[in-house]
Amino acid sequence: MxxxxxLIVICIVFFSCKNEPKSxxxxxxxxxxxxxxxxxxxxxxxxxxxxxxxxxxEKYLNIEDDNIHVVNFWxxxxxxxxxxxxxxxxxxxxxxxxxxxxxxxxxxxxLKKLNSFLAKNELKSEKVLLDDPDQNAWISKVSEKWSGAxxxxxxxxxxxxxxxxxxxxxxxxxxxxxxFIN
Numbered sequence: 447m448x449x450x451x452x453l454i455v456i457c458i459v460f461f462s463c464k465n466e467p468k469s470x471x472x473x474x475x476x477x478x479x480x481x482x483x484x485x486x487x488x489x490x491x492x493x494x495x496x497x498x499x500x501x502x503x504e505k506y507l508n509i510e511d512d513n514i515h516v517v518n519f520w521x522x523x524x525x526x527x528x529x530x531x532x533x534x535x536x537x538x539x540x541x542x543x544x545x546x547x548x549x550x551x552x553x554x555x556x557l558k559k560l561n562s563f564l565a566k567n568e569l570k571s572e573k574v575l576l577d578d579p580d581q582n583a584w585i586s587k588v589s590e591k592w593s594g595a596x597x598x599x600x601x602x603x604x605x606x607x608x609x610x611x612x613x614x615x616x617x618x619x620x621x622x623x624x625x626f627i628n
Contacts, residue, residue, distance in 0.1 A: 500584035
C-alpha cells in the first residue's frame with residue numbers, strides 16, 4: 447500500500463508542469479542536468495536565443511512604453527505550455543498593429559534541446575532563456591501570486607498589470623488582451 451502511494455505521488459509530480467521551488471528532488475534533478483549540460487551549453491554556438499539570469503531578465507518585466515507586453519513563461523517539457531504556444535504566436539502576429547509585444551521566456555534546462563525545439567517550430571515571437579537556478583529568489587519578483595507552476599503569463603502596460611498561472615486558449619488570451627487595448 448505504501449509503495450502504491452509513493453508511486454502515485456511520483457506520477458503526480460512527474461506529470462505536473464510545476465517548477466516547485468521548494469522541492470529538493472526537482473532541484474537536485476535540475477542541478478544534475480545543469481552540471482551535465484554545462485559542456486553542451488559551452489559547445490552550443492548556434493543559439494540565437496539570449497541566455498539570461500534573473501537580474502539580466504528583470505528589465506523585461508518593467509518596460510515603460512506605449513506597448514502591451516505579454517510575457518509567457520514556458521518550457522519544452524511542459525505539455526500545456528507547448529499546446530498554448532501557437533496562441534501566443536498568433537497574438538504576436540495579429541496584434542502587432544495594436545502595439546502588442548510577446549516575449550516567450552523558456553525555463554528549459556538544456557539549451558541544445560531548446561534550440562532544436564525552436565528550430566523545428568520556427569517561433570517568431572521574441573524569446574529568451576531564463577537560466578537562473580535560484581527560483582526561490584525570483585519567482586515572487588515576477589508575481590507574489592506565482593507558485594512557480596508553468597505555464598504562467600504576465601500582461602502589462604503602463605500602470606496596469608495582470609498575472610495568470612494557467613494555460614490559455616486563443617479566445618481567452620485575446621479576451622485578456624482586449625482589456626489592455628481598450
